[in-house]
Amino acid sequence: MPEFNDTTFRAVLGHYPTGVALVTAIGSDGSPVGMIVGSFTSVSMDPPLVAYLPTTGSRIFAKLREAETFCINVLSAQQEVTCRKFASRAEDKWDGVAWELSPGGAPIIEGVLAWIECTTDSITEAGDHYLVVGRVRCLDIHRPATPLLFFQGAYGRFTMSSVIAPSSPELVAATRLAERVRDRVETLSGQLGVVCDILAPIGCDLAYVGVVASVTDTRPEPVLGWRIPLMTPFGEQYIAYAHETAIDRWMDRGGVVEDTERSLLRDQLEAARARGWSMSKLPPSREGSFVEIMREYANGDLTPARERELRRLIEEFRLDYETGDVDEDAHYAPFTLAAPVIGPDGAPVLVVRLIGLPESASGSQIHAWAKELTTCTTELAGILTA
Ligand SMILES: Cc1cc2nc3c(=O)[nH]c(=O)nc-3n(C[C@H](O)[C@H](O)[C@H](O)COP(=O)(O)O)c2cc1C
Incomplete structure (x- = not known):
């Protein structure tokens, strides 16, 4: 068994694939903010709850938590470039990004698969992350396409395990x-x-x-x-x-x-x-x-x-x-x-x-x-x- 340290923790956990979501809100200064997370998950149907886990040191989360409403944007396989941009520390992340407001007032990004508008239900500290539980207020499928996936530090996409051999x-x-x-x-x-x-x-x-x-x-x-x-x-x-x-x-x-x-x-x-x-x-x-x-x-x-x-x-x-x-x-x-x-x-x-x-x-x-x-x-x- 390998030694249990930060590297093995990351490497082993990296074997679990995730989707990629952009959590958005309108910040207190009126401008949009967005954070890429792989930790989004559904939590409960009744009541309808979802969650994600931002790191406690995140500067973006410090802005997100000030907003009453936030929106989970599920990224499509076509949105890797958008994802990379939002995961970076670039100043101009929103330049050239088309978006509209959800009914409760959080950004829905053009081209996402689905969006889920929430209000914050609870924020609990969990080690070096927060567990943010959101109460779902409204949601919709925006564009039926394939999702962006993240696995072992690389981006990929979903393919059907078909019985038909792929033709090239x-x-x-x-x-x-x-x-x-x-x-x-x-x-x-x-x-x-x-x-x-x-x-x-x-x-x-x-x-x-x-x-x-x-x-x-x-x-x-x-x-x-x-x-x-x-x-x-x-x-x-x-x-x-x-x-x-x-x-x-x-x-x-x-x-x-x-x-x-x-x-x-x-x-x-x-x-x-x-x-x-x-x-x-x-x-x-x-x-x-x-x-x-x-x-x-x-x-x-x-x-x-x-x-x-x-x-x-x-x-x-x-x-x-x-x-x-x-x-x-x-x-x-x-x-x-x-x-x-x-x-x-x-x-x-x-x-x-x-x-x-x-x-x-x-x-x-x-x-x-x-x-x-x-x-x-x-x-x-x-x-x-x-
Ligand atoms: C695919 C992917 C998934 C990520 N998932 C999370 C996550 O679940 N929680 C988190 O805190 N940061 C996550 N990050 C990192 C943040 O998106 C972002 O890089 C970080 O918040 C930037 O630091 P700042 O908030 O201090 O500006 C993820 C990044 C990528 C590329």
């Missing part, structure tokens, strides 16, 4: 593209005696949409549908051809903040683009944990806490996951060679990778593979525009 139109379209080029990639795989895979950009990921093995491949991975997150260092060969905002997101997501490191990465992308292909090198000792991370990511049901852990591991990978120049006479342990298939608008639509390369290869051998690979991807671009 992007993935279906990309798989069709991969099918159109499959024969040619099979030829490449046969020629070089290596496994080839085909990846396509899907949202913030590159997804495996084709795996071609003309040789017996003992690796169980990758499997179709698996995803690689587009964050440094992954997906260089795709990002090198992508637009500026995608490059920035790639670095932001990978936690690259230093200007010097960002400009180094930009140079690297520039070089990858000029060369038309990329090589990644991953020490064999790291390969097992790389596959492990990818499996977790691909399974798709990461909790926010687990995702933070993966992010940390991927950031660590950056140190080992070298790309860069290939010297003709040197020897390398290449992990992958990859080249994009450029679509008619100049953006990459697919990426073809050679994997399962021999553990040691000379620079001139790598250049020879890269030449076959880029000849293939150029032909694929032609097949897709035909």
Whole structure:
């Protein structure tokens, strides 16, 4: 059992998901006030009571409690930005926020799911929080939509646990593209005696949409549908051809903040683009944990806490996951060679990778593979525009 302290208390309690409500009132100076709470709950039907728990030190609650009437606004999944703004200490929280007065005179925010107008029934001290019980005076559903949820320090939304598998139109379209080029990639795989895979950009990921093995491949991975997150260092060969905002997101997501490191990465992308292909090198000792991370990511049901852990591991990978120049006479342990298939608008639509390369290869051998690979991807671009 972990030690019981503030951190474990927060971490364990963070496993209970909550909705998010904005408690509003008109302050004594006539201006609106609002406080974001996750502690809203219904208490009793008869009499109709609800409650929330503000911290005793809250400056906003000091203003809220002066008002006779307050309103609980249940935030929708579309209102994350509003929520973040109200949870901050910004001075201009109400700027640009549309609202109207409830019958008893407390703000109802435009776009909320529901509002519940109350008068204060009791305020009881409970440790470092107050338990504020409100007597419900009137209430209504404002907009039938899905709620904003809060779980392990991250925002999310409600999805139905449906018996129907979710369909991803992007993935279906990309798989069709991969099918159109499959024969040619099979030829490449046969020629070089290596496994080839085909990846396509899907949202913030590159997804495996084709795996071609003309040789017996003992690796169980990758499997179709698996995803690689587009964050440094992954997906260089795709990002090198992508637009500026995608490059920035790639670095932001990978936690690259230093200007010097960002400009180094930009140079690297520039070089990858000029060369038309990329090589990644991953020490064999790291390969097992790389596959492990990818499996977790691909399974798709990461909790926010687990995702933070993966992010940390991927950031660590950056140190080992070298790309860069290939010297003709040197020897390398290449992990992958990859080249994009450029679509008619100049953006990459697919990426073809050679994997399962021999553990040691000379620079001139790598250049020879890269030449076959880029000849293939150029032909694929032609097949897709035909
Ligand atoms: C999702 C979420 C839920 C929160 N729930 C509560 C809560 O139940 N009680 C509370 O006192 N503060 C809660 N807070 C913090 C307050 O919204 C707010 O940041 C804090 O009141 C600001 O401090 P101040 O009142 O001293 O200005 C929550 C914040 C977020 C983002």
